[in-house]
Amino acid sequence: MGGTFTLFPSQGSTLAGRVDNLYFFMLAVTLFFTVLVAALVVVLALKYRRKQADQVGANIHGSTALEVIWTAIPLLIAMVMFVWGTNVYFALAKPPAEAMEVYIIGKRWMWKAQHLTGHREINQLHVPIGRPVKLLISSEDVIHSYYIPAFRQKMDAVPGKTTTMWFEATKPGEYQLFCAEYCGTQHSGMIGKVIAMEPRAYQQWLAAGAPAGTLTSNGEQEFTTLGCVTCHREDGKGRGPSLVGVFGKSQALADGSSVHVDEAYLRESILNPQAKMVPNYQPIMPTYQGQISEDALVSLIAYIKSLEKPGAAPAGAAGTHEAAPAAGTH
Amino acid sequence: MHDVRTEPAPSASQAPTTPEVHYINATHGAMSWFFTKDHKRIALLYLYAVSAFFLVGGIFAMLIRLELATPRGDLLTAETYNKVFTAHGVVMVFFFLIPVVPTILGNFLVPIMIGAKDLAFPRLNLASWYVYMAGGLFGVAALVSGGVDTGWTFYTPYSTAASNTHVVLTGLGAFIAGFSSIFTGINFIVTIHTMRAPGMTWDRLPLFIWSHYAASLIMILGTPVVAVTLLMVVLERTLGLGFFNPALGGDPVLYQHLFWFYSHPAVYIMVLPAMGVISELVSAFSRKPVFGYKMVAIASLGIALVGFLVWGHHMFTTSQSVLAAMVFSILSFLVAIPSAIKVFNWTATLYRGSVELASPMLYALGFIGLFTIGGLTGLFLAAIGLDIHVHDTYFVVAHFHYVMVGGTVTAYLGGLHFWWPKMTGKLYSEGWAKVAAVLVFVGFNLTFFPQFVLGYLGMPRRYHAYPVEELSWQVLNILSSAGASILGIGFLLPAFYLTYSALKGQPAGPNPWGAYGLEWETTSPPPTANFEVTPIVTKPAYYYAPEEH
Numbered sequence: 001m002g003g004t005f006t007l008f009p010s011q012g013s014t015l016a017g018r019v020d021n022l023y024f025f026m027l028a029v030t031l032f033f034t035v036l037v038a039a040l041v042v043v044l045a046l047k048y049r050r051k052q053a054d055q056v057g058a059n060i061h062g063s064t065a066l067e068v069i070w071t072a073i074p075l076l077i078a079m080v081m082f083v084w085g086t087n088v089y090f091a092l093a094k095p096p097a098e099a100m101e102v103y104i105i106g107k108r109w110m111w112k113a114q115h116l117t118g119h120r121e122i123n124q125l126h127v128p129i130g131r132p133v134k135l136l137i138s139s140e141d142v143i144h145s146y147y148i149p150a151f152r153q154k155m156d157a158v159p160g161k162t163t164t165m166w167f168e169a170t171k172p173g174e175y176q177l178f179c180a181e182y183c184g185t186q187h188s189g190m191i192g193k194v195i196a197m198e199p200r201a202y203q204q205w206l207a208a209g210a211p212a213g214t215l216t217s218n219g220e221q222e223f224t225t226l227g228c229v230t231c232h233r234e235d236g237k238g239r240g241p242s243l244v245g246v247f248g249k250s251q252a253l254a255d256g257s258s259v260h261v262d263e264a265y266l267r268e269s270i271l272n273p274q275a276k277m278v279p280n281y282q283p284i285m286p287t288y289q290g291q292i293s294e295d296a297l298v299s300l301i302a303y304i305k306s307l308e309k310p311g312a313a314p315a316g317a318a319g320t321h322e323a324a325p326a327a328g329t330h
Numbered sequence: 331m332h333d334v335r336t337e338p339a340p341s342a343s344q345a346p347t348t349p350e351v352h353y354i355n356a357t358h359g360a361m362s363w364f365f366t367k368d369h370k371r372i373a374l375l376y377l378y379a380v381s382a383f384f385l386v387g388g389i390f391a392m393l394i395r396l397e398l399a400t401p402r403g404d405l406l407t408a409e410t411y412n413k414v415f416t417a418h419g420v421v422m423v424f425f426f427l428i429p430v431v432p433t434i435l436g437n438f439l440v441p442i443m444i445g446a447k448d449l450a451f452p453r454l455n456l457a458s459w460y461v462y463m464a465g466g467l468f469g470v471a472a473l474v475s476g477g478v479d480t481g482w483t484f485y486t487p488y489s490t491a492a493s494n495t496h497v498v499l500t501g502l503g504a505f506i507a508g509f510s511s512i513f514t515g516i517n518f519i520v521t522i523h524t525m526r527a528p529g530m531t532w533d534r535l536p537l538f539i540w541s542h543y544a545a546s547l548i549m550i551l552g553t554p555v556v557a558v559t560l561l562m563v564v565l566e567r568t569l570g571l572g573f574f575n576p577a578l579g580g581d582p583v584l585y586q587h588l589f590w591f592y593s594h595p596a597v598y599i600m601v602l603p604a605m606g607v608i609s610e611l612v613s614a615f616s617r618k619p620v621f622g623y624k625m626v627a628i629a630s631l632g633i634a635l636v637g638f639l640v641w642g643h644h645m646f647t648t649s650q651s652v653l654a655a656m657v658f659s660i661l662s663f664l665v666a667i668p669s670a671i672k673v674f675n676w677t678a679t680l681y682r683g684s685v686e687l688a689s690p691m692l693y694a695l696g697f698i699g700l701f702t703i704g705g706l707t708g709l710f711l712a713a714i715g716l717d718i719h720v721h722d723t724y725f726v727v728a729h730f731h732y733v734m735v736g737g738t739v740t741a742y743l744g745g746l747h748f749w750w751p752k753m754t755g756k757l758y759s760e761g762w763a764k765v766a767a768v769l770v771f772v773g774f775n776l777t778f779f780p781q782f783v784l785g786y787l788g789m790p791r792r793y794h795a796y797p798v799e800e801l802s803w804q805v806l807n808i809l810s811s812a813g814a815s816i817l818g819i820g821f822l823l824p825a826f827y828l829t830y831s832a833l834k835g836q837p838a839g840p841n842p843w844g845a846y847g848l849e850w851e852t853t854s855p856p857p858t859a860n861f862e863v864t865p866i867v868t869k870p871a872y873y874y875a876p877e878e879h
Contacts, residue, residue: 005801005802005805006787006802007783007787007802008786008787009786009787009788018715019715019716019718019719022713022715022716023710023716023786026706026709026710026713026716029706029709030703030706030707030709030710033702033706034699034702034703034706037673037674037677037698037699037702038699038702040677040680041677041680041695041698041699044677044680044681044683044685045680045685045687045695048616048680048681048682048683048684048685049685049686049687050617050684050685050686051684053844054844055617055684056617056618056684056874056875057616057617057618057682057683057684057685057874057875058618058681058682058683058875059618059619059874059875059876060618060619060621060681060682061619061621061622061623062621062622062623062624062625062675063621063622066622066674066678067622067625067671067675070670070671070674071667071670071671074666074667074670074671075667078663078664078666078667078709079663081663081709081712081713082659082660082663082712082713084713084715085659085712085713085714085715085716085717086656086659086713086714086715087715088713088714088715088716089652089655089659089714089715089718090652091715092715092718093652093655108492141487141491141492142485142487142488142491142492143485143487143488143582145647145722147722147788147790149719149787149788150788152718152719153718153719154647154718154719154721154722155647155649156647156648156649158582158583158648158649159487159575159576159577159582160576160577160581160582161576161583161649163648163649164649176788176797176800178788178790179790180647180721180722180723180790180791181485181722182412182481182485182488182791182792183488183492184412184479184488184492184493185408185409185412185479186408187408187412187792187793187794188403188408188790188792188793188794188795188796189408189795191797272579289577289579290577
């Protein structure tokens with residue numbers, strides 16, 4: 001044995017405290033009503049104990065006033081909990097625009113992390129403290145769930161989808177990372193550590209293991225190898241639309257509707273190209289479903305996100321900016 | 331305080347006796363049982379079968395608790411452990427918790443309580459038992475041929491694409507058992523509508539009947555959805571039809587929508603009849619009408635209907651839209667209100683009652699406490715911001731055990747003790763029954779309360795081993811395992827003293843508790859036709875004392 005004994009999880013993120021405050025409020029309400037009901041049951045049961053075998057109770061059928069009160073009060077408390085809980089949820093669900101991005105892939109039974117710098121990790125995630133981190137999570141096989149108790153955050157890794165989760169670590173340290181969605185034999189072994197570091201130490205960590213290429217340069221390679229480049233020409237004269245600068249924009253579709261170009265749309269367009277067609281192009285692109293690994297898909301998406309018009313304002317610049325922190329831009 | 335005598339007090343010279351001929355001894359031989367159309371005998375057939383499944387599910391539960399007493403998975407292999415918790419879940423949910431109260435107590439009591447001779451479709455009732463047994467055989471076949479490791483929720487694409495175990499057999503078992511549930515629901519609804527005795531108007535129905543009526547609505551509306559969903563899993567697995575696997579063009583989250591559309595209301599199939607039992611017990615052992623009879627009846631229907639609209643709260647971490655999360659969150663809070671109303675009504679029923687703390691009442695009062703905790707912790711999961719952290723952890727495990735075991739099982743045991751003299755005509759040892767009730771309450775809290783703490787600490791559910799460095803996890807798990815052994819003894823004890831009482835117990839007489847209700851007006855055990863003469867109802871439900879003017 002050994003280790004730490006605690007009955008409350010450590011708070012490692014900016015939002016952990018907000019979640020805990022809600023928890024304490026609900027705990028207090030629970031305790032109050034449990035004690036109230038238990039006390040009433042015990043007191044009434046003892047006070048009105050049957051004294052003779054043939055004794056019957058008072059002929060009380062109810063009280064409308066009382067029933068209105070004990071319907072209205074729980075309803076009111078429940079609505080406070082709803083508003084509070086939803087408020088905390090908004091904060092948990094919406095990553096800040098300036099968050100740095102890391103791609104996470106769940107696979108039986110490991111967590112793979114791909115940094116934009118090209119750093120890859122298994123069952124570990126190094127992040128700087130004091131900076132929002134957005135995780136783009138996908139799965140290679142079954143549903144997993146990326147869970148860091150100290151950050152009070154969790155998000156499922158759903159095959160066929162890209163889900164997002166974010167946090168901002170507040171204290172350097174190692175935090176438990178779990179798979180929370182049952183995924184088979186080694187489910188309980190699919191665990192790891194999130195290592196939160198001072199920004200300077202984080203930079204040193206990045207510099208120490210400088211990889212051969214960045215995630216976007218890997219993606220660029222995939223883009224060439226898979227032949228995407230022959231149709232999706234940058235000058236827009238290919239058989240497919242140019243992908244430069246499309247990310248984060250609204251795209252008109254052939255059926256008259258439009259779609260917001262995000263990771264999910266890029267993923268769908270690679271795996272199922274005919275689902276949402278851009279007008280004026282023929283449905284000739286083959287599906288890459290089953291033809292491309294999740295790793296390659298992730299780098300391809302990262303590459304397409306990084307494509308900017310030359311000289312364009314850095315609207316989605318967080319990605320490209322992140323691509324080269326090793327160069328010492330911080 | 332009233333001292334009104336409802337009937338003459340029994341004296342020593344009028345010792346209760348058992349009638350010469352009753353439903354148990356009216357005909358003889360195995361065939362008279364296996365081809366019986368008597369709802370009371372079918373209730374006993376269910377009693378044996380469901381109890382056997384409870385024993386099997388309980389053995390699996392003990393294996394789980396033994397394994398988790400140490401952090402390293404050193405008793406079972408990971409693969410075996412996964413099969414054990416799956417078997418525990420499948421057996422307990424589909425073959426114990428869902429059928430237990432309706433098929434045993436409901437089958438026995440619904441016709442008697444409304445003054446009918448039998449259920450509307452006696453052959454369908456018998457068929458429902460055979461269908462249940464057939465489903466159970468599929469489940470047992472899956473178990474003995476190697477088991478299944480998907481968890482009782484059969485989440486895709488794990489169940490359709492990844493698991494190498496007996497998913498098809500188990501899925502078919504649950505699919506078939508579902509028909510039994512549908513048959514029972516149809517039978518109850520038609521019976522309650524058409525076979526009430528003269529004078530048994532809707533506003534005189536016992537709350538036990540109302541709650542079975544509400545649960546039956548869920549059975550016939552919800553069960554077909556899960557049946558089709560499980561069939562889709564089987565088809566995707568065997569024929570590769572792409573409903574849920576994204577590699578085949580499907581959507582894994584679609585499965586969760588379909589599955590929980592039934593499986594969340596299924597919790598109310600378990601809890602509503604249990605609530606019906608509690609209403610009867612609290613009233614009988616306070617000798618008073620249930621406080622706010624009408625609201626309790628309406629709350630049953632309200633829970634059944636709103637219960638269909640909350641399934642999405644199982645999917646807060648699957649990146650469903652923020653709007654959907656908000657809608658499912660607020661509806662989940664709303665469904666808690668009728669439950670809160672019932673808790674307050676039962677508590678208020680004690681006020682100025684003539685309270686007897688007999689063993690069934692101990693179970694009922696224990697139920698009120700456990701269900702309060704179970705219900706309130708459900709709010710933690712409905713609050714989206716908090717659910718993100720505790721979703722799929724032991725907090726959820728603790729919560730649903732408080733509702734499903736603390737609720738359904740204690741109510742079932744209370745009801746079984748209450749109506750045991752009616753079913754068998756015999757009295758059991760009240761001393762032993764009280765000991766068992768206390769053991770169940772203490773063992774239950776020791777087992778499941780630490781799991782709330784474990785869950786908030788972050789221990790994910792379905793873990794076969796956990797990190798050694800989390801010392802508090804082991805301490806809490808040991809407490810939980812210790813509680814489970816106490817709980818196990820509490821569950822085993824009644825099997826012995828109740829069986830003993832059926833063989834050697836004292837005759838109970840028609841109404842050993844001095845309770846009100848049609849079932850106490852016939853002999854114990856009742857005749858095959860339930861009543862010698864069809865009763866005519868002239869009084870409201872729970873008429874213990876004359877109206878005051």
